[in-house]
Amino acid sequence: MKMTTQDEFAEHEIVATLGLVTGNTIRSRHIGKDILAGLRSIIGGEVIEYTKMLAEAREQSLDRMKAHAQKLKADGIVGIRFTTSPIMAGAAELLAYGTAVRLRPRGEPGNAPATEAVVKATKIPGDNFMLERG
Amino acid sequence: MDGFEKIGYACLGLVALFYLGALIVGSVAAFPLGLLGLVALVGIGALCIKVIGERLRNREDDHYSKNVDQ
Numbered sequence: 001m002k003m004t005t006q007d008e009f010a011e012h013e014i015v016a017t018l019g020l021v022t023g024n025t026i027r028s029r030h031i032g033k034d035i036l037a038g039l040r041s042i043i044g045g046e047v048i049e050y051t052k053m054l055a056e057a058r059e060q061s062l063d064r065m066k067a068h069a070q071k072l073k074a075d076g077i078v079g080i081r082f083t084t085s086p087i088m089a090g091a092a093e094l095l096a097y098g099t100a101v102r103l104r105p106r107g108e109p110g111n112a113p114a115t116e117a118v119v120k121a122t123k124i125p126g127d128n129f130m131l132e133r134g
Numbered sequence: 135m136d137g138f139e140k141i142g143y144a145c146l147g148l149v150a151l152f153y154l155g156a157l158i159v160g161s162v163a164a165f166p167l168g169l170l171g172l173v174a175l176v177g178i179g180a181l182c183i184k185v186i187g188e189r190l191r192n193r194e195d196d197h198y199s200k201n202v203d204q
Contacts, residue, residue, distance in 0.1 A: 027198075032139070032142070032143050032146070035142075035146075036139070048204075051204050052202065052203055052204060055202045055203065055204050056198040056199065056202045059198060059202050060194075060198055
């Protein structure tokens, strides 16, 4: 699965847009790590307990977004972004989102037209309303 | 987890156990209204067991805990 924060790939061109793919998670550390993190904030320096928590949330949300894209039989995801919002104290919420696409190496003849792929993507049950609205 | 962390967790766990014991004894001693607190303790305890059980069975969480550092 190719992924990029750009709108396109340098070596591949987009032949079909499959729609929005997302992956989110909320993770926390156990109370012992929270106490350690609080003590570290008194002394200063990196709070490694929360560094790890955010890294875990980042990887998990990315993996879930990839799984969503694989469900749509995508070759890649473009325009990936991360966003976060405060849900509870001492926890990290991360939402990763992007646009799932089908790709072909630049210079090869085309595959399926883009409009057909969008219609297929809207028929998958359980996807969110943004995808169904196209 | 280094030695100091282990000592810290052990001491906090011990205090938590004593605190829980004191809560139970106090609830029984304050009979009959104290039984309300006992029922609440049982409810929270059941939820705690559920949360701990779910965490122990969650292989996805284990994967990220063991393999992702920064």
